[in-house]
Amino acid sequence: MRNGSGHPKRIDFGSGLVNTVISSKLFREGDIAVLEDLTIIDLTDERGIYGAKLLSDLGANVIRPEPRDGDPLRKRGPLHETNDPDLASLWYAFFASNRRFFSLSLEDENECQALQHLISRADIILRCDNHFTEPVIDTDTLIKENPNSILIDMSSFGKVGPWKDYLAPDLVAGALGGSAATTGDFDTPPLKGFGELNFMVSGAYLAIAALSALYERGESGSGQSASISVHEAIASCLEHVFMFYWYAETLDRKEGKVLPRRGALHWSDAYDVMKTKKGSIMITPTPDFDNQLMWLIEEGVQEDLIDPKYLEPENLRLRVDRSMEILRKWALTKEAEPLFFEAQSRHAPYGWVLPLEELMQNPQLRARSWFREQSIEDQTVECPGAPFRLKREGEEIKLPLAAHVGPNEHKEQLLKEIGWDAK
Amino acid sequence: MSMVGPLSGLKVLDFTHVLAGPFATRILGDMGADVVKINSQTRAIGTQDATHPYYLMWNRNKRALAIDLTTDEGKEIAFELCLKADIVIDNFSVGVLDRWGIGYEKVRQINTDIIYIQMSGMGEGGPWSNFVTYAPTIHALSGLTISTGVPGREDIGLGFSYNDHQAGLHGAFAVLAALEGRRQHGKSQRIDISQFEIGCGFLGPALMDLSVNGNTAGPSANDLPFDQACPHECYRCLSSTADANQTVSGEEWIAIACMNDEHWEKLTNLIGIADWAAIMKLDSVEARLQHKNEINEKIEMWTSQGEAYTLMELCQNAGIPAGVVQNGADLIENDPQLKSSHFFSKLPDTHPDLGEQYLDRLPINFEKYELNDYRRVRVIGEDNEAVMKDWLDRGAEEVKTLEDNEILK
Numbered sequence: 001m002r003n004g005s006g007h008p009k010r011i012d013f014g015s016g017l018v019n020t021v022i023s024s025k026l027f028r029e030g031d032i033a034v035l036e037d038l039t040i041i042d043l044t045d046e047r048g049i050y051g052a053k054l055l056s057d058l059g060a061n062v063i064r065p066e067p068r069d070g071d072p073l074r075k076r077g078p079l080h081e082t083n084d085p086d087l088a089s090l091w092y093a094f095f096a097s098n099r100r101f102f103s104l105s106l107e108d109e110n111e112c113q114a115l116q117h118l119i120s121r122a123d124i125i126l127r128c129d130n131h132f133t134e135p136v137i138d139t140d141t142l143i144k145e146n147p148n149s150i151l152i153d154m155s156s157f158g159k160v161g162p163w164k165d166y167l168a169p170d171l172v173a174g175a176l177g178g179s180a181a182t183t184g185d186f187d188t189p190p191l192k193g194f195g196e197l198n199f200m201v202s203g204a205y206l207a208i209a210a211l212s213a214l215y216e217r218g219e220s221g222s223g224q225s226a227s228i229s230v231h232e233a234i235a236s237c238l239e240h241v242f243m244f245y246w247y248a249e250t251l252d253r254k255e256g257k258v259l260p261r262r263g264a265l266h267w268s269d270a271y272d273v274m275k276t277k278k279g280s281i282m283i284t285p286t287p288d289f290d291n292q293l294m295w296l297i298e299e300g301v302q303e304d305l306i307d308p309k310y311l312e313p314e315n316l317r318l319r320v321d322r323s324m325e326i327l328r329k330w331a332l333t334k335e336a337e338p339l340f341f342e343a344q345s346r347h348a349p350y351g352w353v354l355p356l357e358e359l360m361q362n363p364q365l366r367a368r369s370w371f372r373e374q375s376i377e378d379q380t381v382e383c384p385g386a387p388f389r390l391k392r393e394g395e396e397i398k399l400p401l402a403a404h405v406g407p408n409e410h411k412e413q414l415l416k417e418i419g420w421d422a423k
Numbered sequence: 424m425s426m427v428g429p430l431s432g433l434k435v436l437d438f439t440h441v442l443a444g445p446f447a448t449r450i451l452g453d454m455g456a457d458v459v460k461i462n463s464q465t466r467a468i469g470t471q472d473a474t475h476p477y478y479l480m481w482n483r484n485k486r487a488l489a490i491d492l493t494t495d496e497g498k499e500i501a502f503e504l505c506l507k508a509d510i511v512i513d514n515f516s517v518g519v520l521d522r523w524g525i526g527y528e529k530v531r532q533i534n535t536d537i538i539y540i541q542m543s544g545m546g547e548g549g550p551w552s553n554f555v556t557y558a559p560t561i562h563a564l565s566g567l568t569i570s571t572g573v574p575g576r577e578d579i580g581l582g583f584s585y586n587d588h589q590a591g592l593h594g595a596f597a598v599l600a601a602l603e604g605r606r607q608h609g610k611s612q613r614i615d616i617s618q619f620e621i622g623c624g625f626l627g628p629a630l631m632d633l634s635v636n637g638n639t640a641g642p643s644a645n646d647l648p649f650d651q652a653c654p655h656e657c658y659r660c661l662s663s664t665a666d667a668n669q670t671v672s673g674e675e676w677i678a679i680a681c682m683n684d685e686h687w688e689k690l691t692n693l694i695g696i697a698d699w700a701a702i703m704k705l706d707s708v709e710a711r712l713q714h715k716n717e718i719n720e721k722i723e724m725w726t727s728q729g730e731a732y733t734l735m736e737l738c739q740n741a742g743i744p745a746g747v748v749q750n751g752a753d754l755i756e757n758d759p760q761l762k763s764s765h766f767f768s769k770l771p772d773t774h775p776d777l778g779e780q781y782l783d784r785l786p787i788n789f790e791k792y793e794l795n796d797y798r799r800v801r802v803i804g805e806d807n808e809a810v811m812k813d814w815l816d817r818g819a820e821e822v823k824t825l826e827d828n829e830i831l832k
Contacts, residue, residue: 002579175678182582211599232786351563367549
């Protein structure tokens with residue numbers, strides 16, 4: 001425990017300028033959040049926006065500047081019909097949730113100064129390089145003027161090195177970062193994950209870096225900057241890839257140091273997506289091979305798996321391969337949905353390849369009230385919620401979800417809060 | 424043993440296993456937290472075996488304390504450790520820590536600002552709460568499998584345990600958010616993380632599209648699922664080695680992503696198809712998507728004659744987003760960017776049984792700390808004496824007795 005038996009000491013930042021100057025919250029009176037005393041300026045693009053979302057969805061006061069003629073991310077699909085083109089993007093409604101927007105023109109000196117004022121007083125600045133404000137707003141200097149500030153900088157490849165200026169949208173980032181080489185099958189090209197899964201990784205690291213620096217500020221009394229390379233972030237999340245290279249001798253696999261892409265078949269060979277009479281299902285005989293064998297025996301399809309040779313430790317791989325072979329044939333006689341529930345009732349970690357329509361109605365998500373309602377213009381939209389449920393001293397904390405609004409909606413309020421003369 | 428970093432001094436009691444939980448605590452340990460990993464000889468099987476390469480990947484920068492939690496005395500020691508911890512984290516199914524007598528409700532009565540993070544597959548509550556899951560299970564259930572691949576196939580999905588990494592990242596994030604919550608409120612907190620909900624969240628815009636517009640997103644291969652970009656594909660390059668078996672080994676690929684008309688124009692000039700593109704009137708993305716197959720053929724005619732890294736350099740120098748499809752060997756051996764940032768290294772401390780170990784470092788660079796003091800994975804129980812001293816002020820003799828009695832085993 002730090003500082004004796006109590007919780008970490010609270011640093012008094014002198015004027016307490018952040019929390020008193022920018023005090024108004026996006027949420028309604030009575031809403032409870034986790035990070036409500038935190039003010040963050042969100043200068044991210046698609047590479048980091050998920051990190052800003054993680055923070056704003058826990059109640060931080062996150063202000064997102066936008067160009068007056070519109071954030072290009074407001075055009076991202078999927079779209080929905082609306083009278084206001086600024087609110088058409090469901091992508092933006094999801095990823096820019098719980099933000100307050102501050103639109104400005106870089107040619108308007110007063111607006112730029114107001115943004116400088118906001119930045120210089122924020123707890124945390126999240127910034128992706130090449131942000132639209134860069135030509136006019138010198139964030140680095142502003143940060144230096146406030147020693148309590150935390151700046152988290154994100155770039156595709158870092159600030160130095162031979163690839164520092166390379167362009168990397170998600171497809172390219174995933175190719176260079178190593179995720180594409182593992183995804184796809186022998187008869188397809190390397191594939192990207194759905195949407196921008198690579199940037200979901202870099203975004204998560206952005207949020208982690210911000211809160212780590214915040215924790216450290218609570219101890220040391222001063223902020224700091226930190227930087228993240230999207231390229232490194234992706235490479236750090238490749239499960240078996242480096243293990244295969246570094247420990248090839250121990251693993252003793254015929255594939256050597258690099259496992260080629262091979263559909264859904266897991267590196268261990270013991271998990272795969274299999275076809276059934278109706279739908280597909282991920283089947284594995286692990287972690288309890290005997291449990292699986294008993295089930296196959298009940299069904300009379302065990303074939304030679306009862307041969308004692310499969311129990312010999314040196315025949316483990318043989319047992320895995322033979323089990324999977326039999327399971328593939330067996331799955332073709334089943335339907336995915338009932339097979340999934342039967343497996344789970346036997347504590348076997350099968351996974352039904354759920355169609356998205358089923359996901360919308362999923363009883364687990366519904367029971368945990370995961371979907372939440374988000375107001376967009378005059379519509380109420382079902383929106384995925386946070387993956388966290390929080391209790392403080394046993395009391396459940398409800399995470400609010402504010403209405404999604406246009407780029408000018410919060411500007412007057414924000415200027416008023418900081419006592420800025422809008423003229 | 425804990426390192427100097429932004430989380431120095433933070434005490435984390437780690438009951439996690441496999442990948443998701445250990446990855447979360449690895450991140451915390453990388454940043455200087457004192458992570459005490461609880462394992463035991465009886466639980467050390469499969470990926471929990473401290474000599475398994477998989478274990479070696481996710482458990483660096485942690486101290487190893489062996490406790491037999493099937494014994495009453497072992498449970499009592501675990502309880503005492505919980506009273507000293509800032510963070511208790513597990514990724515068991517719901518309720519396991521309660522059954523061991525070290526659940527949140529019991530511990531918070533004494534350790535009043537304790538933070539518990541539970542990273543179960545399905546989260547607490549709900550009809551699927553007790554379902555058993557691994558990352559491939561979550562991929563299948565959350566929509567990640569059905570949406571990743573090529574149209575008409577459901578058996579591709581992600582080729583690695585993506586969601587386990589994300590669960591780890593979210594676990595570390597939750598710890599840090601709870602620490603800030605504790606700073607603000609000074610109260611105990613419990614965070615229940617559903618790995619299933621993490622996975623489903625990545626389908627967020629697709630689920631909203633389904634809800635609002637009735638559209639069901641399917642696998643879109645390398646195309647963008649909701650927006651337009653063309654060309655936007657991986658292309659075969661000149662193979663580095665003979666590929667006699669017609670397998671994917673030896674293949675070289677490059678990803679090229681023209682995100683706007685300017686990228687396309689530059690690409691047509693670079694590969695010498697500007698006249699053809701003009702005749703075909705491909706100056707808009709809509710037109711290009713109509714002729715996607717012909718465009719891809721033209722590009723692959725060019726890429727198949729060149730070496731992937733050379734082509735990438737040509738593209739990037741011309742302002743066209745492009746990147747080699749790098750595998751593990753490429754990343755470790757060929758990637759000059761990762762070399763320049765010393766992303767990979769050999770651990771200085773050789774493992775007594777396993778020899779040299781390697782690492783990919785935390786991809787966060789803090790201004791105040793150079794996080795380059797990485798520690799190797801420890802043998803089960805290797806830090807019994809040090810941890811019992813540091814956390815519970817127990818002496819060496821007492822620890823020896825507990826080891827002899829197979830409590831700390």
